[in-house]
Amino acid sequence: xxxxxxxxxxxxxxxxxxxxxxxxxxxxxxxxxxxxxxxxxxxxxxxxxxxxxxxxxxxxxxxxxxxxxxxxxxxxxxxxxxxxxxxxxxxxxxxx
Amino acid sequence: xxxxxxxxxxxxxxxxxxxxxxxxxxxxxxxxxxxxxxxxxxxxxxxxxxxxxxxxxxxxxxxxxxxxxxxxxxxxxxxxxxxxxxxxxxxxxxxxxxxxxxxxxxxxxxxxxxxxxxxxxxxxxxxxxxxxxxxx
Numbered sequence: 363x364x365x366x367x368x369x370x371x372x373x374x375x376x377x378x379x380x381x382x383x384x385x386x387x388x389x390x391x392x393x394x395x396x397x398x399x400x401x402x403x404x405x406x407x408x409x410x411x412x413x414x415x416x417x418x419x420x421x422x423x424x425x426x427x428x429x430x431x432x433x434x435x436x437x438x439x440x441x442x443x444x445x446x447x448x449x450x451x452x453x454x455x456x457x458x
Numbered sequence: 459x460x461x462x463x464x465x466x467x468x469x470x471x472x473x474x475x476x477x478x479x480x481x482x483x484x485x486x487x488x489x490x491x492x493x494x495x496x497x498x499x500x501x502x503x504x505x506x507x508x509x510x511x512x513x514x515x516x517x518x519x520x521x522x523x524x525x526x527x528x529x530x531x532x533x534x535x536x537x538x539x540x541x542x543x544x545x546x547x548x549x550x551x552x553x554x555x556x557x558x559x560x561x562x563x564x565x566x567x568x569x570x571x572x573x574x575x576x577x578x579x580x581x582x583x584x585x586x587x588x589x590x591x592x593x594x
Contacts, residue, residue: 398489425493451534
C-alpha cells in the first residue's frame with residue numbers, strides 16, 4: 363500500500379529529484395536505506411552494545427579514508443585478479 | 459557486479475562479539491554509509507568454533523543485522539577456496555579473500571593482513587585487528 367504525501371525540500375535536492383524519472387521510488391529507496399541504519403543501531407543498543415556516536419563518527423571517517431585507497435592502479439590490479447578468477451571459473455564450466 | 463562491501467574474517471567476527479577493537483563501531487558506521495557487511499559463512503562458523511557460549515548471542519546478532527549477509531560457498535568457489543587456503547593457511551580465511559575479491563572498493567577487517575595480501579593486492583584497504591585471544 364502507498365500513501366501520497368507532500369514534502370518540501372531544499373533547492374539542490376529539488377534539482378536532483380528533477381532528474382529522476384521516478385521520484386517516489388528514489389526517495390523510498392533513500393529512506394529505506396536510512397531505516398536500515400536506524401534498525402542496526404537499535405538492534406545493537408537493545409543488545410547492550412556500545413553505540414557512542416563519536417566513536418561511530420570516527421569509524422565512518424576510517425571507512426571513507428579506506429575508500430580513498432582505491433586508486434586507479436589498485437582497481438587495475440583488482441580487475442586482473444577478478445578476470446583471472448572468472449577465466450578459471452569459465453574453464454571449469456566448459457569442462458563440466 | 460556486487461556493490462562495494464565490508465568483509466569480516468573470523469577474528470573480526472569474534473572481536474565484534476566481544477566488543478573489541480572498535481569493530482562494532484565500524485559495523486554501525488557501515489550501516490550509516492549504506493555499506494553491506496559480509497561475514498562469509500566459513501568465517502562465522504570458525505568464530506562459533508573458537509568462541510565461548512558468551513559469544514554466541516553476539517555472533518547471532520551480527521548475522522541478523524539488516525545490512526549483514528552471510529554468503530555460503532557455491533560449487534564455483536570450491537576451486538578457489540581450496541587453492542587460496544593453501545596460501546593463506548585456512549578455509550575460513552580463504553573464504554574471506556574470495557568474498558573480498560568479488561567487488562572493487564571492498565574493505566576487509568582481518569588479523570591476517572600479511573596472509574590475505576598474498577592473494578589480494580598489497581595495497582588492499584585492510585582494517586588491522588589483533589588475533590582473537592582464544593589460544594589459537
